[in-house]
Amino acid sequence: MSGQNFSKKRQMILDTIKSTDIHPSAKWVYETLKEQVPDLSLGTVYRNINLFKEQGLIIPVANVDGEERIDGDTSAHAHFVCKECGCVYDVPATHAPISEETCTLDGFCTHNTVLTYYGICGACTTI
Amino acid sequence: MSGQNFSKKRQMILDTIKSTDIHPSAKWVYETLKEQVPDLSLGTVYRNINLFKEQGLIIPVANVDGEERIDGDTSAHAHFVCKECGCVYDVPATHAPISEETCTLDGFCTHNTVLTYYGICGACTTI
DNA sequence: CTTAAAACAGTAATCATTACTGATTTGTTC
DNA sequence: GAACAAATCAGTAATGATTACTGTTTTAAG
DSSP states (O other), X not given: OOSXXXXXXXXXHHHHHHTOSSOOBHHHHHHHHHTTOTTOOHHHHHHXXXXXXXXXXXXXXXXXXXXXXXXXXXXXXXXXXXXXXXXXXXXXXXXXXXXXXXXXXXXXXXXXXXXXXXXEOHHHHHO | OOSSOOOHHHHHHHHXXXXXXXXXXXXXXXXXXHTTOTXXXXXXXXXXXXXXXXXXXXXXXXXXXXXXXXXXXXXXXEEEEETTTOOEEEEOGGGOOOOGGGGGGGGOEEEEEEEEEEEEOHXXXXX
């Protein structure tokens, strides 16, 4: 009755990604899960993240300070990246008018769209 | 009357970036200029690209296969990235409704906006 | 329980980018 | 146009994220 299920570690990696909204890096996922799963390997986290990306279970949303940040929420929405603290915030999809018309533009076949705002977040402005 | 001018190599690096629409990587700039300037160093290209980014003369537009791609055209427009060949194309700004309203959203101060479409380009579809 | 395939840990390798150091160029002042 | 200080550079070493590799462990099914 299994057969199509994920291995225990694979499932935990996906759960960890899906259960946070900080748009984590691979290293964050590794360090966070490492507490529960001491024999976790960083390579395993990378391998599974790549797998999830291929399967469309997660999406890469930004590259912050050389690290790729991913999102377990694959619904249409935009992101705000703070240049100061590196935090990645969700921005409601209403602010991101993704036009499906562009799919036929110049023969391009658009698979997904990424809209990202870069600037300074409220927390960093206040300080 | 000089004083604020760029060094010869710095100017050539900027000219090279500004004169192409392929949205080059640092390595492309290096290899392209290397033909004219045999004693050019890759470190110099990176250092000047970072300088130009700080000065707003160029903007980073995408990260393709681990390489940052830059654009010497700083006017508002979007980009299409082909997942197959890695080419980066300009998409007219009319397709990218960048809302300045988001600047005050949740205390965020937006400096710049990046809208990128990912998919397969016409050339790669045809083949 | 066996067994083959998939997944994994641990480590080494790769590759883009950055840092460092001593030499060269630039702009300025005479 | 020589001299000098600051900026820039070449070349190389270092860093750090990501990927590849190998031998071991887990998984799912018979």
